[in-house]
Amino acid sequence: MNKWQGWRKIRYESELNPEFSSEIASIPGGDKLFSCIQCGTCSGMCPLSHYMDFTPRQIIAMIRAGLKGDVLSSYTTWLCASCYSCTVECPKEIKITEVMYAAKRLAIHEGVYPKRFPIPVLAGEFFKAVERSGRSSESWLLVWLYLKTNPLKMLGQAGLGLKLWLRGRLSLKKESIKHKDELHRILKALEKEYMVKRKEDLTPVEGRAA
């Protein structure tokens, strides 16, 4: 590929996923996605947009077009730090941060997120810890994160760890709630509901994709 072509890929209609936009739009208030006017305010407000492979505005357009694979494997959604700058400025009141979350959930659910990229790994470890004990133990969470992504990096952070330890800010105690059974029952009742609506309940809308 020529350098000037950059990341742009040509997609044909047969490669599009017409259900994708409805899947994302199934979040509460998600329907507003279809009213996007592509003004780019979100990308302008986003403090992380110039580190992203696609800007938030492009992501919205790609979701509507049905470019499922490209959206779910992009770094953009994972770089979103959920600061909500885009959401509060969107003239069409699209909850862009929540759209990013929906894309993260789908990517994890379908196993297509960038592998060994620390952000989804952190999310996964955090989720497991809370599911188990009801609380997250910050120090252990970081240890697991480094072991799973880049163990050498952990050595680089040893100095910081020691400084925190000396000031009583690093605890190796494993935090847990008392009534774990209560929490487990609540979470079990919502098993497999990674989105509010299930995929089977969605009706893909013909011609809705931009």
Next chain:
Amino acid sequence: MSYVYFPGCSLKSTGRAYEESMVAVFAAIDQPLSELADWNCCGATAYMAISELKALALSARNLALAERQCQNAQKAEIVVPCAACYLGLNKANHYLSENGEVRGKIDQALKSARLEYSGRVRVRHPLDVLVNDIGLEKISARIKRPLTGIKVACYYGCQLVRPYAEFDDQHRPMTMDKLMTALGAEVVDWPIKTRCCGGSLTGTVPEVGQRLSYILLREAQKRGCQVIATACPLCQFNLECYQPEISRRYGEKIDISVAYFTQLIGLAFGLPQRQLGLHRLFVSVREPKLAPLAVEGSHVG
């Protein structure tokens, strides 16, 4: 009235000083706080990325427990110092009252653990409570060592004012500015006070996350700021703990104290440094001078 206090995971470890100073300040103004019994994780950002409903359910359990704890009280208010927990619990409240589908599923999940939540609990941030419930007048009356001559930048960060601006303006919040001015500090004009600190990206993708922290620190330092006042444990951690790494990475020496706003109130109240967790900071805050005693009935002409 008494407030229920929700610490969240950070206030028990890296953000211990936030808990210590907040508890000390509330005690100093005789405002009781009772920690939520058996609280669990709020569901935060990372959890939201895996399951939205489960994240909301985690917050809903906390709200249900808080409601139970306030059973006999007229009002049910929960004070949440961590900005991420504050948003998490607030979001759950909003979703439960605005979306019938979410409400139905969460209610059912809570029921399976013999819990219920009517939606009565109001989620509050300590900054909001201290300035709008207690009031600056009462706080000013307690000052023993005004923060005179200390240049403070007030950092609100993101999730305290976005997406829900519950107690202040979304673009130009002033609550903390007013509080710091009342404490005697000199508030520096620092327009990026709601810009993102990088969140967890400072650790996961440092070349990106630490740039965001650096922008905040650099602009504060340029304005002669000595202390950045924060209202979130992650913001505090990012702006303080990565300073040596940031200085190396961007070739500029950054040396600014980053304290919790509650620590600064405590300092002005003249509370002992250890009680406020000031010994846990990497860059210590200069102790203000004792104010000249105002003798009752004396007249200074």
